[in-house]
Amino acid sequence: MAAKTLFDKVWDAHVVTEIKGGPSVLYIDKHLVHEVTSPQAFSGLEKRGISLFRLQNTLATADHNVPTKDQHLPIKEALSRQQVEKLTENCNKFGVTLYGLGHPYQGIVHVIGPELGVTLPGMTMVCGDSHTSTHGAFGSIAFGIGTSEVEQVMATQCLMQSKPKTMKIEINGKLGKGVVSKDIILYIISKISAAGGTGYFVEFAGSAIRSLSMEARMTICNMSIEMGARGGMIAPDETTFEYIKGREFAPKGAKFEEAVAYWKTLFSDEDAKFDQVLTYKAEDIEPMITYGTNPGMGIKVSGHIPAETEIDAASRLSFKKSLEYMDFQPGASLIGKQVNYVFIGSCTNSRIEDLRLVAEFVKGKKKASNINAYVIPGSKQVEKQAIAEGIDKVLAEAGFELREPGCSACLGMNEDKVPKGEYCVSTSNRNFEGRQGPGARTLLVSPLTAAAVAVSGKIVDVRDFNLN
Amino acid sequence: MEKFVTITSNITPLAIEDIDTDQIIPARFLKATTREGFGDNLFRDWRYDEQNNPKKDFVLNNSDYAGAKILVAGKNFGCGSSREHAAWAITDAGFKVVVSSFFADIFKNNALNNGLLPVQVSQQFLNTVFEKVQADKNLKLNVDLEKQKIEIVGHNVSESFEINDYKKTCLINGYDDIDYLLSIKDKIEAYEKGSKYLSLISK
Numbered sequence: 001m002a003a004k005t006l007f008d009k010v011w012d013a014h015v016v017t018e019i020k021g022g023p024s025v026l027y028i029d030k031h032l033v034h035e036v037t038s039p040q041a042f043s044g045l046e047k048r049g050i051s052l053f054r055l056q057n058t059l060a061t062a063d064h065n066v067p068t069k070d071q072h073l074p075i076k077e078a079l080s081r082q083q084v085e086k087l088t089e090n091c092n093k094f095g096v097t098l099y100g101l102g103h104p105y106q107g108i109v110h111v112i113g114p115e116l117g118v119t120l121p122g123m124t125m126v127c128g129d130s131h132t133s134t135h136g137a138f139g140s141i142a143f144g145i146g147t148s149e150v151e152q153v154m155a156t157q158c159l160m161q162s163k164p165k166t167m168k169i170e171i172n173g174k175l176g177k178g179v180v181s182k183d184i185i186l187y188i189i190s191k192i193s194a195a196g197g198t199g200y201f202v203e204f205a206g207s208a209i210r211s212l213s214m215e216a217r218m219t220i221c222n223m224s225i226e227m228g229a230r231g232g233m234i235a236p237d238e239t240t241f242e243y244i245k246g247r248e249f250a251p252k253g254a255k256f257e258e259a260v261a262y263w264k265t266l267f268s269d270e271d272a273k274f275d276q277v278l279t280y281k282a283e284d285i286e287p288m289i290t291y292g293t294n295p296g297m298g299i300k301v302s303g304h305i306p307a308e309t310e311i312d313a314a315s316r317l318s319f320k321k322s323l324e325y326m327d328f329q330p331g332a333s334l335i336g337k338q339v340n341y342v343f344i345g346s347c348t349n350s351r352i353e354d355l356r357l358v359a360e361f362v363k364g365k366k367k368a369s370n371i372n373a374y375v376i377p378g379s380k381q382v383e384k385q386a387i388a389e390g391i392d393k394v395l396a397e398a399g400f401e402l403r404e405p406g407c408s409a410c411l412g413m414n415e416d417k418v419p420k421g422e423y424c425v426s427t428s429n430r431n432f433e434g435r436q437g438p439g440a441r442t443l444l445v446s447p448l449t450a451a452a453v454a455v456s457g458k459i460v461d462v463r464d465f466n467l468n
Numbered sequence: 469m470e471k472f473v474t475i476t477s478n479i480t481p482l483a484i485e486d487i488d489t490d491q492i493i494p495a496r497f498l499k500a501t502t503r504e505g506f507g508d509n510l511f512r513d514w515r516y517d518e519q520n521n522p523k524k525d526f527v528l529n530n531s532d533y534a535g536a537k538i539l540v541a542g543k544n545f546g547c548g549s550s551r552e553h554a555a556w557a558i559t560d561a562g563f564k565v566v567v568s569s570f571f572a573d574i575f576k577n578n579a580l581n582n583g584l585l586p587v588q589v590s591q592q593f594l595n596t597v598f599e600k601v602q603a604d605k606n607l608k609l610n611v612d613l614e615k616q617k618i619e620i621v622g623h624n625v626s627e628s629f630e631i632n633d634y635k636k637t638c639l640i641n642g643y644d645d646i647d648y649l650l651s652i653k654d655k656i657e658a659y660e661k662g663s664k665y666l667s668l669i670s671k
C-alpha cells in the first residue's frame with residue numbers, strides 16, 4: 001500500500017463517493033452548531049420541509065453573543081437575545097441537543113467539544129466557525145464552514161469538498177523560558193504570512209509539538225486558519241489518549257481499548273509525501289506579539305516592527321494602512337508602550353491550563369492601575385475547575401475578575417468591547433481592524449505575556465520577570 | 469440559486485490586500501436570522517464614519533463606480549472568519565463577481581454557494597486592472613463563465629481562470645449542493661454501515 005499522511009488516512013476513511021472533475025462527498029462525524037451561523041441553515045431546512053439527517057451527530061451551544069456577567073438574567077441587548085433565543089427555539093423544534101446558557105456544559109464551542117470527549121482522533125468535524133481547526137489537535141480533520149454548508153451537513157451529514165494539499169510543519173527542539181504554544185503558532189504565521197497556508201491542510205509535528213499538552217496543541221491547531229490553512233492536525237499519541245480517557249462522551253471500557261488500537265494507526269507513514277514541508281527550531285522562538293491588522297504581522301516582543309523597505313512593494317500600501325490604523329511607526333519597538341486593556345480568553349487561550357498559567361504569574365502581584373482586564377473562561381466546566389482550584393481568588397487578589405464563559409471581547413458581539421483607539425493585548429486569535437470593537441487596536445500574545453502586560457500596564461518582555 | 473450568465477460591467481476597485489471578512493461585514497451586524505439586508509453594512513467601518521455619514525474617500529461612496537457588478541480586490545480576499553454573511557453582503561450589494569489574485573478557501577466556497585463567482589487572476593492581470601481603472605473609471609470587465617475567461621473590455625487583455633467542472637455546472641444551472649446530496653442518500657447510508665468512527669461511539 002502506498003504511504004499515506006495522517007490527513008490522507010482520515011480523509012480516505014470518510015469519502016462517501018467522488019464526483020468526476022469535482023469535489024468528494026465527505027461524511028461528517030460531528031457537527032457543532034452555534035447561534036450566529038445556524039439560523040439561516042435551520043430556516044433552509046424548514047423551507048425544504050426536511051429535518052436533520054443525523055441528530056445524534058449534532059451538538060449546539062450558545063457562545064458568541066452571550067454576556068459574561070449575570071448569565072442567569074435575560075440578555076440585555078435585544079438582537080443578541082433574539083439570536084440566542086432563536087437557537088433555543090430551533091434546537092427544540094428540530095430536537096438538537098443544546099448546551100445553552102445556564103447548562104453546566106455551556107461554553108465556547110471549541111472548548112466544550114474536547115473537554116466533553118466529543119472530539120476524538122480520526123473523526124471528521126465541522127462547525128460554522130473557522131476556528132473549528134482547534135479540534136485537529138486530536139488527529140481529526142476539523143474545519144470551519146459557511147452557513148450553506150451548515151445546512152448541507154444538517155440535511156445529509158455530508159459535505160462536498162475538494163481535497164486540499166498537505167503541508168507538514170515540523171518544530172524540533174526545546175522551547176526557551178517564557179515561550180509557550182501561542183508563541184509557536186504566532187511565530188509560524190509571522191514566517192509564512194496570513195495566506196501562506198491557503199489551500200493546505202497542515203500537520204504539526206516534531207519533538208517540540210510532541211512535548212506539548214493537549215491544551216497547548218489545541219492553541220496551535222486553533223490558529224492554523226490564521227495562516228489561511230483549512231485546518232491543522234497533530235497525530236494522536238499517549239498524551240491524547242490520556243486526555244480523552246474517562247471524559248463524558250468518550251468511548252469507555254472495551255470500546256476505549258478498541259478505539260485506542262485504531263487511533264494508534266493514525267500517523268503519517270515515514271515515506272508519506274507532503275506537498276510542502278517546513279522545519280523550524282524551537283530555540284529560535286521567543287515571546288511574540290503582533291503589531292498590525294492580520295495575524296501574520298507578528299514580531300518577537302523584544303524585536304522591531306519591520307521598516308517599509310523590508311516589505312514587498314506590492315504589499316506596502318496595505319502595510320502602511322495597517323500601521324496607520326494601529327498608530328505605530330515602521331521600525332519601532334513596542335517595549336514600554338502603554339496599553340490599557342488586556343483580554344484573556346477566546347477559543348485560543350481560555351482553557352484551564354491558560355488560567356493556571358495566568359494565575360501562577362499574577363499571584364502576589366497586582367494589576368497595573370491603568371489596566372482594564374477581562375478574564376473569560378472558555379466554558380462552565382473551566383470556570384468550575386478554576387473556582388475549585390482557587391484561581392478566582394488568586395485573580396481577585398491581583399485585581400482581576402473571573403467572568404462567565406463566552407467569546408466575549410474576542411469579537412465583541414456582546415457588550416465586552418474595547419473602546420475606539422485603545423490598545424488591547426489579547427490572547428485571542430484575530431487582530432483585524434475593529435475585531436474587538438469599532439476602532440479597537442488588538443495585539444495578539446500568549447496568556448503569559450498578557451499577564452505580564454497586565455501587571456506592568458505596558459508592553460514588556462515576560463522574560464524580564466523571574467519565571468519558574 | 470440564480471443562474472449565472474456572462475457579465476460585462478464596470479468595477480469597484482479595492483486595491484487592499486488581506487481583506488478579512490470582519491471588514492466585509494463586522495461582527496456586530498451578524499445578529500440577523502435571515503440572509504437578506506446585509507448589503508447596507510458591506511464594508512461598514514470603511515464606508516461610514518461614527519455618525520453614519522458616508523466617508524467620501526471610500527470607493528463604494530464614489531458615484532464614478534456606481535452600479536458595478538464586479539468587485540476587484542487585492543490578494544488574499546475573504547480571509548478570517550467563516551461567516552457566510554460576507555458573501556451575502558456582497559451579493560446583496562449587487563455584485564455578481566469578485567476578482568482577486570488569491571482567495572481564502574472558506575470565502576471561495578461560501579461565494580460559490582451563493583451564486584457569487586470568485587475569479588482568481590494573476591497578480592499581473594490584477595495590477596493592470598488597478599492601473600487602467602485609474603485612467604478610466606468606467607473601465608469594464610467581461611466575465612464569461614462558460615469559456616472561463618475574463619477580459620478587460622476594449623484593451624485586448626484577457627486571461628483564463630480555473631473553476632472545477634462540478635461547481636461550474638452548478639452555477640450555470642443554478643443548482644445547489646443540497647439537491648445533489650439529497651439524491652444520494654442511499655450511498656450515505658451505505659457508508660455509515662462501514663464507518664469506523666460511528667462503530668466506536670455506538671454504545
Ligand code: SF4
Nearest residue numbers: 131346347407410411
Ligand atoms: S472565541 Fe473568538 S475565535 Fe473563538 S469561536 Fe468565539 S468568536 Fe470565534
